[in-house]
Amino acid sequence: xxxxAVLIPCHNEEVAIGRVVHQFRSALPQAVVxxxxxxxxxxxxxxASAAGAVVRSEPLQGKGNVVxxxxxxxxxxxxxxxxxxxxxxxxxxxxxxxxxxxxxxxMVTAARISDTAGAYRxxxxxxxxxxxxxxxxxxxxxxSDMLSGYRAFSRRFVKSFPALxxxxxxxxxxxxxxxELAMPVGELTAYYKDRPAGSVSKLHTYTDGLRIxxxxxxxxxxARPFQFFFAGTxxxxxxxxxxxxxxxxxxxxxxxxxxxxxAMLATALMGLAFLSCTCGFILDSVARGRKEAKRMxxxxxxxIGSADIxxxxxxxxxx
Numbered sequence: 001x002x003x004x005a006v007l008i009p010c011h012n013e014e015v016a017i018g019r020v021v022h023q024f025r026s027a028l029p030q031a032v033v034x035x036x037x038x039x040x041x042x043x044x045x046x047x048a049s050a051a052g053a054v055v056r057s058e059p060l061q062g063k064g065n066v067v068x069x070x071x072x073x074x075x076x077x078x079x080x081x082x083x084x085x086x087x088x089x090x091x092x093x094x095x096x097x098x099x100x101x102x103x104x105x106x107m108v109t110a111a112r113i114s115d116t117a118g119a120y121r122x123x124x125x126x127x128x129x130x131x132x133x134x135x136x137x138x139x140x141x142x143x144s145d146m147l148s149g150y151r152a153f154s155r156r157f158v159k160s161f162p163a164l165x166x167x168x169x170x171x172x173x174x175x176x177x178x179x180e181l182a183m184p185v186g187e188l189t190a191y192y193k194d195r196p197a198g199s200v201s202k203l204h205t206y207t208d209g210l211r212i213x214x215x216x217x218x219x220x221x222x223a224r225p226f227q228f229f230f231a232g233t234x235x236x237x238x239x240x241x242x243x244x245x246x247x248x249x250x251x252x253x254x255x256x257x258x259x260x261x262x263a264m265l266a267t268a269l270m271g272l273a274f275l276s277c278t279c280g281f282i283l284d285s286v287a288r289g290r291k292e293a294k295r296m297x298x299x300x301x302x303x304i305g306s307a308d309i310x311x312x313x314x315x316x317x318x319x
């Protein structure tokens with residue numbers, strides 16, 4: 001029997017958390033449901049406990065901090081991660097788990113679909129599309145909803161995940177970690193609905209969007225340093241040429257350099273461009289070594305496919 005854990009990070013979700021726990025206990029009766037409270041000031045803990053969840057706490061504020069703690073603490077073969085706001089469809093969890101085990105895969109993402117305007121704010125939808133596209137261009141086009149908070153993970157993924165972010169950027173880290181190491185991943189669509197009345201979103205469209213963009217840029221620098229620094233090199237070379245070509249043209253015509261400060265600036269920018277390119281080459285070699293180390297750590301953990309009981313019999317036992 002494989003061990004399944006449902007992980008629910010939570011902050012001030014007293015209106016929704018009881019229903020979420022009930023739904024996932026019903027959808028996955030063989031799983032243990034964990035709620036990690038993140039400094040709630042309402043009755044979230046009481047509601048989660050009453051619904052039958054194992055309740056623990058993480059004092060460091062932010063979803064990324066909670067995810068880091070959950071991944072470190074909880075031992076299982078398969079993990080379902082979902083938000084505690086009752087916006088995701090619990091009935092999709094068995095199919096996510098089946099895909100994870102039958103693959104075997106390391107991550108299954110629930111790509112959100114919705115038929116209500118309030119469930120998915122325009123700014124969130126647009127930002128998700130733009131940020132997802134940026135990541136897929138650089139790391140591979142295998143995930144269509146990078147910011148989905150509803151995912152299934154193998155133990156191999158969870159125990160090799162670095163978990164460096166502190167807030168809502170953690171979903172971006174999930175995606176880049178899987179794509180960078182070429183992990184087997186899958187995706188299905190799942191219904192996404194409005195929050196229940198009285199529940200308030202903790203996601204701030206612009207502030208968290210900028211934090212996610214910053215995380216993407218940092219991950220590009222760490223995982224794709226040549227591309228990152230080459231982009232800087234290209235910009236510096238372009239500016240240096242724009243400034244320097246007229247100076248060179250004047251010198252070829254008159255033999256004089258009338259705009260000495262401009263000439264010095266263009267020379268300095270070209271020097272910085274070569275320095276940026278050199279940094280890209282050096283850090284690319286370092287990144288390859290780090291990637292090899294991460295890959296070896298990932299491979300040191302048994303695949304979910306080595307579990308004692310295949311999913312077909314596991315599902316029958318659960319039914």
